[in-house]
Amino acid sequence: MRKGNDDGELSSYITTNKTGKKHGGYDIPFMPEDLAYWVVQLREWQSKYNPIKELTPWTQIRLRYPQHNDVLKRRGKQAFLFRDPASNACDEKLSPMFTTTAFTRTLPALLFYSQRREEDLVSRLGNSFIYH
Numbered sequence: 001m002r003k004g005n006d007d008g009e010l011s012s013y014i015t016t017n018k019t020g021k022k023h024g025g026y027d028i029p030f031m032p033e034d035l036a037y038w039v040v041q042l043r044e045w046q047s048k049y050n051p052i053k054e055l056t057p058w059t060q061i062r063l064r065y066p067q068h069n070d071v072l073k074r075r076g077k078q079a080f081l082f083r084d085p086a087s088n089a090c091d092e093k094l095s096p097m098f099t100t101t102a103f104t105r106t107l108p109a110l111l112f113y114s115q116r117r118e119e120d121l122v123s124r125l126g127n128s129f130i131y132h
Contacts, residue, residue, distance in 0.1 A: 010036050041114050055079050061095045
């Protein structure tokens with residue numbers, strides 16, 4: 001997230017596994033303030049409860065599907081915003097979150113505990129969280 005070039009509006013620069021080192025990322029010239037709020041909330045939560053001391057080399061991450069080590073070396077190091085502090089994929093809890101884990105367990109819990117009083121994004125039912 002960053003300020004836009006011309007008008008000072010929020011914008012973002014995105015890189016993913018598919019756009020990373022090979023293709024670079026891409027700019028999105030607009031970011032809704034509500035989305036920016038949640039990105040900041042997640043970043044602050046990670047900084048407080050799941051901090052990292054340095055960027056994570058791709059070669060240290062256990063991925064779901066095998067990748068050639070040379071490809072991982074070329075990706076270098078990165079900090080993952082979506083990393084799972086309860087992950088079994090990496091002892092240091094630095095690995096990126098798997099999509100299924102992120103959207104079925106971790107993200108609903110984060111939204112539940114960080115939503116504002118007037119928001120009704122997620123509710124809790126026993127040990128599970130339900131999106132609204």
